[in-house]
Amino acid sequence: MTKNILIIGANSRIAQWADKMLLADENVNLTMFVRNKAKLDPELTDKNVIVGDATSSADLEVAIKGQDIVYASLAGNVVDQAKKLVAAMDKLGVKRLIWTSSLGIYDEVPGKFGELNARALPGYLQTYRDAADIISDSDLDYTIIRPAWLTDNDEVDYETTSYNNDEAFKGTEISRKSVAAYVVSLINSPEKDVRDSIGVDKPGSDGDRPRREVMMANGFDPEM
Numbered sequence: 310m311t312k313n314i315l316i317i318g319a320n321s322r323i324a325q326w327a328d329k330m331l332l333a334d335e336n337v338n339l340t341m342f343v344r345n346k347a348k349l350d351p352e353l354t355d356k357n358v359i360v361g362d363a364t365s366s367a368d369l370e371v372a373i374k375g376q377d378i379v380y381a382s383l384a385g386n387v388v389d390q391a392k393k394l395v396a397a398m399d400k401l402g403v404k405r406l407i408w409t410s411s412l413g414i415y416d417e418v419p420g421k422f423g424e425l426n427a428r429a430l431p432g433y434l435q436t437y438r439d440a441a442d443i444i445s446d447s448d449l450d451y452t453i454i455r456p457a458w459l460t461d462n463d464e465v466d467y468e469t470t471s472y473n474n475d476e477a478f479k480g481t482e483i484s485r486k487s488v489a490a491y492v493v494s495l496i497n498s499p500e501k502d503v504r505d506s507i508g509v510d511k512p513g514s515d516g517d518r519p520r521r522e523v524m525m526a527n528g529f530d531p532e533m
Contacts, residue, residue, distance in 0.1 A: 314496055315340045315376040317363055317383065317394070320348040322461070323409060324382040326489030328353055331496065342372045363390045369397040378496055380407040387440040395447045405499050406444065406451045407492055412508060414438040414455065418478040421517035429529055441506065452495055453506040457483040458519045458527055465490040472506035480510030481519040487511065 314331060316324050319341030331337045332353075341358045343349060349358065361368030363383055373379060379398060383390050391408070398406060412418055413426045414437050427434065444451050455472075457480050467487040470476035491509055495501055518524065521531040 311336055311338050312496065313338045313340070313375055313377045315342060315372055315379045317342045317369075317372070317379060317381040319343050319353075319358070319382070320345065321382040321384070321409075323456075323459075323485045323488050323492075324380070325350050325353070326486045327380065327382075327492050328356075330489060330493045332356060337496070340372060340376070342368075364393055366393050366397055369393055370401060373397050373401050373403055376403050378405040378407065378499060379403060380409075380492055380496070382409045387436060388443065391440040391443040395443060395449060398449060399447070404450045405503075406449045407454065407495050408441070408444050408451060409454045409456070409488070409492075410441045410506070411437045412455045412457055412478055412510075414441055415472060415506070417455075417472065417508070422481055422519075423478075425518050425533070428533065445504075445506070450499075450503045452502045452504075454488065454491065455506060455508045456488045457481055457508075457510040457514065458523050459488070460484045460523055460526065462486070466511050467491055467509050468512045469502075470508040470510075471502070472508070473504075476508070478508045478510065480512065480514030481516050482514045482523050483509050483511050 314337050318324055319328055320343045331339045346360050359372045413434050418426050441453050460482055462484040464484050465487050524531040
């Protein structure tokens with residue numbers, strides 16, 4: 310049975326991996342929602358793309374109508390985006406939402422890495438926590454994803470931890486491709502990890518801080 314899937318923020322660096330994985334699936338009818346089509350990988354621009362604003366209720370409703378699952382990979386004013394997205398999905402009766410957030414929003418990252426993460430992302434974490442609370446306070450069948458520090462490694466290698474089960478966050482890094490693969494696993498099994506917030510990291514990457522090159526790639530001083 311074909312699933313209608315909408316990716317909001319489809320030109321994000323995580324979402325573009327998911328775009329390609331889902332376009333290869335003949336059982337998926339994919340719609341990509343972007344603010345700027347020029348930022349999409351050129352091989353995606355001739356597919357089903359809607360140009361719109363994730364803070365516009367009207368734009369969101371056009372894109373969400375008739376969808377089975379919505380995946381949002383957003384940045385910027387995520388609190389307003391979360392409010393508008395929840396309202397649009399409620400109005401149109403679409404229940405399944407996958408939402409990308411950040412590690413550390415619940416102060417769930419233990420030890421020295423948790424301390425470093427909080428120092429590196431102070432205001433960012435509160436904003437993403439506020440957006441996550443809007444999602445979790447809704448009646449949607451959501452999964453909130455909290456990735457470790459991101460890499461562009463061309464690999465799929467991940468493990469997950471559950472906020473509902475009080476599992477402490479584990480590793481320090483994860484590839485964007487791995488996060489996308491986890492998103493696709495949720496789309497393939499929509500009943501998995503419903504109404505939970507899931508940490509995603511690379512097995513064996515535990516430590517007091519991400520590797521030097523990972524910190525630099527994310528714009529942080531490795532000596533901080």
